[in-house]
Every structure is written in structure tokens, then in C-alpha cells.
Amino acid sequence: MAHRFLSPSNRFSARFAFIFTVSLSCTYLCYSIIFCRSTIMTSRGYEGRRCPPSKNAAGKKLLGNSDNCASLEVRSALDEAAARRGSADLRHQTKAPGSSASHWAEAKLRNMSVAQKYGIKKLPNALIVGVKKGGTRAVLEFIRIHPDVRALGTEPHFFDRNYDRGLEWYRGLMPRTLDSQITLEKTPSYFVTREAPRRISSMSHETKLIVVVRNPVTRAISDYTQTLSKKPDIPTFEELAFKNRSLGLVDTSWNAIRIGMYILHLENWLQYFRLSQMHFVSGERLITDPAGEMGRVQDFLGLKRIITDKHFYFNRTKGFPCLKKPESSSQPRCLGKSKGRTHVQIDQEVIEQLQEFYRPFNIKFYETVGQDFKWD
Numbered sequence: 143m144a145h146r147f148l149s150p151s152n153r154f155s156a157r158f159a160f161i162f163t164v165s166l167s168c169t170y171l172c173y174s175i176i177f178c179r180s181t182i183m184t185s186r187g188y189e190g191r192r193c194p195p196s197k198n199a200a201g202k203k204l205l206g207n208s209d210n211c212a213s214l215e216v217r218s219a220l221d222e223a224a225a226r227r228g229s230a231d232l233r234h235q236t237k238a239p240g241s242s243a244s245h246w247a248e249a250k251l252r253n254m255s256v257a258q259k260y261g262i263k264k265l266p267n268a269l270i271v272g273v274k275k276g277g278t279r280a281v282l283e284f285i286r287i288h289p290d291v292r293a294l295g296t297e298p299h300f301f302d303r304n305y306d307r308g309l310e311w312y313r314g315l316m317p318r319t320l321d322s323q324i325t326l327e328k329t330p331s332y333f334v335t336r337e338a339p340r341r342i343s344s345m346s347h348e349t350k351l352i353v354v355v356r357n358p359v360t361r362a363i364s365d366y367t368q369t370l371s372k373k374p375d376i377p378t379f380e381e382l383a384f385k386n387r388s389l390g391l392v393d394t395s396w397n398a399i400r401i402g403m404y405i406l407h408l409e410n411w412l413q414y415f416r417l418s419q420m421h422f423v424s425g426e427r428l429i430t431d432p433a434g435e436m437g438r439v440q441d442f443l444g445l446k447r448i449i450t451d452k453h454f455y456f457n458r459t460k461g462f463p464c465l466k467k468p469e470s471s472s473q474p475r476c477l478g479k480s481k482g483r484t485h486v487q488i489d490q491e492v493i494e495q496l497q498e499f500y501r502p503f504n505i506k507f508y509e510t511v512g513q514d515f516k517w518d
Contacts, residue, residue, distance in 0.1 A: 257292060261318030265309065266294075266325045268350040268443060269342065272333025273401055275364040276354040277425040279477055280462065282328045284436050287465065288448055292317040293326040301342055302335040309345065324443055330354075334400070334407050343414040350443060351415060356425030357517040358402025358504070359496045360485075365398040367485050380492050387492070392499045402500060405507040412510075422511050432463040 270278050286293040298304065300312045319325050332338040333353060342349055356364075366379045376382070383399060385391040394400050401407075411420065421442040428435045433451035440447050454463045457476055464476035501518055508514050 257318050257320050257323060261292075261320050261323070263313050263316045263318055264325050265313050265345060266316065266327050266349070268324055268326050268352065269332065270326070270328035270330070270352045270354065271338070271342075272330045272353050272407075273355060273361065273404070274330040274334075275361050275368065276330070276356040277423065277428045278328050278330045278354045280428055280432075281352065281354055281423055281436075281439065282326070283475065283477065284432065284449060284453075284465070285326065285439060285443075287453065288440065288445055290322060290445055291324050291326055291443075292319045293328070297329045298327055299329050299331065301338040302329070302331050305337075305341055324445070333411075334397075336410060339411045339414040347415075349415075349419070351411070351420045352423060352439065352442070353420060354423040354425055354428070355404055355515065357515075358404070358500045359493055359517075361402050361425075362398045362496070363485050363488055365401070367483060369398075370486060371483065379486060379488055383492065383496065387495070390495055390499070392496065399496075403503050405503050405510060408507065408510060417511070420511075422513060424515055426515070429462045 270282055272278065282293055282295075285291055294316060298312065298315050300307070300315075304311070316325050316327070332342070342351075362383070363379065366382070370376060380387060382396050383393060385393045392399060394403070421439065423435055423439060432454045433449070436449045437447050440449060453465055455466055456462075457464045460476060462477070467475065497518065504515070504517050
């Protein structure tokens with residue numbers, strides 16, 4: 143009834159205000175619907191690419207460092223592509239014919255840099271499992287200059303002393319590697335540890351095993367020489383090696399003697415691994431022909447033969463080969479001071495008695511591995 147008392151001009155103003163209000167409301171409603179729909183679609187589009195929850199999400203929120211999932215995925219993809227390209231480029235460079243030893247060293251450093259940046263820690267593909275005083279350190283130092291090999295420098299003793307720590311602990315010790323690289327570690331005591339073959343097989347049935355062997359008599363003397371340098375008051379070699387020397391009774395409970403009975407240890411390994419998964423390096427040929435022995439190691443590991451005679455020179459003082467110095471270093475790379483020490487002088491009759499003792503074990507070992515090491 144109140145509108146009847148309004149003047150015509152006021153009535154027109156009221157109608158205009160009502161129409162304007164309705165129009166404005168409709169416009170706001172339309173924009174709200176459109177905006178809400180686009181937001182829902184956007185959130186659905188990204189829902190499948192959410193980042194996994196972070197353990198430090200609260201801290202990131204406080205610091206204002208919230209991750210952009212799309213950016214992270216792009217960066218991850220680029221990193222993987224770069225790692226693949228880096229590995230491929232370095233393989234191409236190292237496979238180029240006619241390159242010098244210094245070129246390999248430079249390529250190795252580049253590959254290490256790429257692996258450290260983009261690689262992941264993996265359980266080893268190959269192990270140097272023995273034997274002590276056979277030349278395992280030399281094989282490790284020689285093979286690790288290959289750009290497609292990353293090796294742990296220390297002996298982890300996982301499969302003999304630290305097995306209860308678990309595989310993740312073991313993996314954590316390994317260097318970062320690319321997909322194209324081999325992860326390698328060395329622990330010579332594995333070969334004579336009864337549980338080691340079963341434990342390694344449980345990790346992977348396809349693990350490649352390298353065994354460096356040496357004349358067992360020479361190896362025993364070297365073993366004793368090392369122990370004597372640490373414990374000068376131990377009994378003589380002859381006293382430890384024989385229960386009764388006049389009767390020729392060798393004391394096989396002495397570890398220095400028992401390690402050289404290679405066939406006994408090998409029979410344990412062959413219960414869990416095929417012979418084709420094992421490669422036997424001659425400790426003697428490693429000294430006289432390091433390039434030839436390392437060529438066969440590279441073949442066994444499925445690697446391009448990059449380590450050649452160009453990498454070695456014979457150190458007459460130490461009595462074994464060393465790596466030639468790369469251009470980036472002022473010194474050649476030789477094994478430590480403890481390597482190449484002069485052996486204790488042993489009576490020739492004692493040596494002959496031990497050679498006679500080892501002969502049947504050696505012959506059976508030759509027959510099993512299909513290789514004559516000429517120790518007799």
C-alpha cells in the first residue's frame with residue numbers, strides 16, 4: 143500500500159534500484175559458478191600428481207617452502223634424462239679409439255661426478271670374494287679406473303661379520319651409480335667363510351664373483367709376513383705350518399695353510415653358484431701381465447676393454463705393476479706401503495714339503511675351474 147503514496151519520480155527510482163540489484167546478483171552468481179567449475183577441474187587435473195607426504199611438511203609450511211609438484215616432476219624427469227645422457231656421453235667418450243690413459247682418467251672423473259649427482263645406491267652386481275694375500279687390492283684398484291665401475295674402497299665384511307645389520311645397511315655403504323655402471327666391493331675373507339655363499343645367493347642369484355688366487359705356498363708365506371709385521375713375537379713359520387715336520391704332518395687348522403686349500407672352499411660356493419658366475423684371476427699373471435688379466439676381468443663383467451697396457455708400468459722397487467700417473471696427478475698410483483713387503487726367508491725344504499702337501503688340492507682345483515695355474 144505504501145507505493146501508492148510515492149510520487150511518479152520516486153516510483154521510477156525504486157523500480158530502477160530493484161532491477162539493478164537483481165542484475166548485479168545474477169552477474170555475481172554466474173561468475174561464481176564459472177570460477178568454481180574451473181577450480182574443481184584444475185584440482186582434479188593435479189590430483190593424480192600430488193607429491194608424497196613429507197616428513198617435514200610442517201617445517202616447510204612454516205618456512206614458506208611448499209613444493210610445487212609439477213615443478214618437482216619436471217625436474218625429476220630432467221634429472222633422469224640428464225643422467226642417461228651423461229652416462230651415454232661418457233661411455234661414448236671412453237669407447238673412442240686411440241685415446242690416452244689420461245683421457246680415461248678424465249672420463250672416469252666426469253662419470254663419478256655424474257653418478258654422485260644423479261646416481262642411486264644399489265646392492266653390488268659383483269664381488270671380489272678372495273683370496274687374502276692373493277692380489278685382491280690390486281684388482282680392485284685396477285678395475286675401479288674403468289668409467290663404468292664404481293667400487294667401495296674399504297672392506298665392509300658384510301657377509302661374514304656384519305650380516306645382522308641387514309641389506310639396507312649394506313646398500314647404504316655403496317657408492318652412487320648410474321644404471322649403466324657396475325657396483326663392486328671387495329672382502330677377501332668371504333671365500334673362506336662357510337655362510338658367505340648362501341648369504342650372497344640370498345641377496346642375488348646372479349651376482350658375479352671374482353676370486354684372485356695365488357700359489358698357496360707363496361700366499362701362506364705372504365700371510366705370515368703380514369702377521370709378523372704386526373705381532374713380532376709369534377712362533378716361526380715352520381712351527382705354525384707343521385704339527386710334526388719330520389713326519390710331514392701339516393697343520394691344516396692354521397688359517398694361513400687352510401686358505402690355500404682352494405678346492406675345499408670352492409666346493410662350498412658351487413652349491414649356490416654356477417661356475418660360469420665365477421672368474422679366477424691368477425695372482426702371478428696379474429704381476430707379469432696386468433693388462434691381460436684385467437682384460438679378462440673386463441670381459442667377465444661385460445665391460446668394454448678400456449684398461450690396457452697403456453695404464454701400467456712395472457715398479458721394480460715394489461716388484462709389481464703400478465698405474466701410470468694421470469695428468470691431473472703429480473704421482474703414479476701404486477698400492478700402499480704394506481704391499482710388496484719383502485717376505486720372510488723360509489727353508490727350501492719347508493717350501494718343498496708344503497708344495498707336496500698342496501699338490502693334490504691344486505690338481506683338483508685346476509680340473510674343476512678348467513685352468514692350469516702352474517703352481518707345481
